[in-house]
Structure formats: C-alpha cells, structure tokens
Amino acid sequence: MYGRITVVAIEVVFRNLEPSDLSDLDWSGGAEHLTAIAEVLPLMVADEADYLVSELPNGRLVAAGGADLRPVPGVGVLWQLSVHPLLRGLGIGTGLIVALEERLRARGLAEARLSVEHDNPDAARLYRRLGYRDCGSAVESWPVAGGRRYVTVTTVLRKDL
Numbered sequence: 001m002y003g004r005i006t007v008v009a010i011e012v013v014f015r016n017l018e019p020s021d022l023s024d025l026d027w028s029g030g031a032e033h034l035t036a037i038a039e040v041l042p043l044m045v046a047d048e049a050d051y052l053v054s055e056l057p058n059g060r061l062v063a064a065g066g067a068d069l070r071p072v073p074g075v076g077v078l079w080q081l082s083v084h085p086l087l088r089g090l091g092i093g094t095g096l097i098v099a100l101e102e103r104l105r106a107r108g109l110a111e112a113r114l115s116v117e118h119d120n121p122d123a124a125r126l127y128r129r130l131g132y133r134d135c136g137s138a139v140e141s142w143p144v145a146g147g148r149r150y151v152t153v154t155t156v157l158r159k160d161l
C-alpha cells in the first residue's frame with residue numbers, strides 16, 4: 001500500500017441524450033453500438049423513446065440507456081443500458097433505471113419491460129432486485145462488426161410502475 005485517499009461523493013446527473021454526446025460514449029461499445037445510439041435521436045424527436053445519459057460534474061458521461069416506446073403499446077421497453085466499465089457496481093445503473101422508470105410514469109405508462117441475455121446473471125440479479133419478474137424469453141439480434149448480426153436468447157422481465 002503506497003497511499004490512500006478518501007474520494008468525496010460525486011453527483012451524477014441523468015439528462016436527455018444530445019447529439020454532441022456521441023463522442024463521449026465510445027466506451028459503451030463498438031461503432032455499431034454508437035450507430036444504434038445515434039439512431040435513437042430521431043426517435044426522441046418523434047416522442048417514441050426516452051434516452052438518458054449520466055454526466056459527472058466534469059462533463060464526462062459514464063452511463064447511457066433508454067426506454068423504447070414503440071414495441072408494445074402502453075409499455076416502456078428499457079434497452080441499451082450500459083455503465084462505464086470502471087464505474088460498475090457503484091449504483092449508477094440503478095439510478096439510471098430508476099430515472100427511466102420515472103420518465104415512463106410521467107408519461108402515464110404502467111409497465112416497464114427489459115430483456116437480459118441468458119448468460120448475464122449479474123445484470124439479471126440487479127433487475128430482479130429492482131422488482132422485475134420473468135415473463136418469457138425471446139430471440140434477439142443486433143448488428144456487430146463485419147456487417148454481421150449477433151443472435152442471442154434473452155429472458156424478458158416486466159415490472160408494474
């Protein structure tokens with residue numbers, strides 16, 4: 001041990017995604033993931049999605065995720081939830097989900113859903129702790145490098161808001 005400091009509590013602000021944020025979200029995934037985030041911006045303008053980023057006092061972004069309002073009428077589907085790898089397990093993901101749920105409630109929606117890959121038990125444990133309950137499974141896919149699609153099996157969870 002060569003030193004130790006006490007780090008003060010740092011305020012994390014959850015706010016709407018803006019176009020200029022994309023350059024500070026490269027930690028969240030590859031080029032395909034950044035493209036997917038960019039595609040959310042017109043959905044926000046059309047009021048078909050909420051998408052939040054978590055900003056530190058120094059302006060850096062450390063989490064992102066949204067609620068897609070399109071797939072199921074009356075339901076907000078949380079997706080693309082991601083916290084900076086260096087800052088996981090500190091409560092930021094919980095804060096992001098709570099903030100998204102508040103957005104859905106403010107819209108008058110009564111249910112939130114999300115899905116988690118079958119091999120991601122850590123995230124599934126978090127969602128169950130926040131009140132989400134299994135309601136089925138699905139096959140999902142998304143674009144990855146090389147113009148290919150990654151296909152996976154997910155567990156779908158739901159929660160009354």
Ligand SMILES: CC(C)(COP(=O)(O)OP(=O)(O)OC[C@H]1O[C@@H](n2cnc3c(N)ncnc32)[C@H](O)[C@@H]1OP(=O)(O)O)[C@@H](O)C(=O)NCCC(=O)NCCS
Nearest residue numbers: 081082083088089090091092093094115116122123125126
């Ligand atoms: C899942 C994720 C968004 C949660 O955010 P977070 O800020 O780490 O979560 P919190 O600190 O609020 O809650 C901690 C819980 O998150 C879960 N978790 C999932 N992945 C984790 C990780 N890599 N490190 C720490 N906790 C993780 C654990 O269940 C942990 O609870 P525990 O104390 O019982 O182990 C974040 O860890 C992440 O970005 N993971 C990688 C991408 C991912 O899996 N996204 C979800 C796809 S469905």
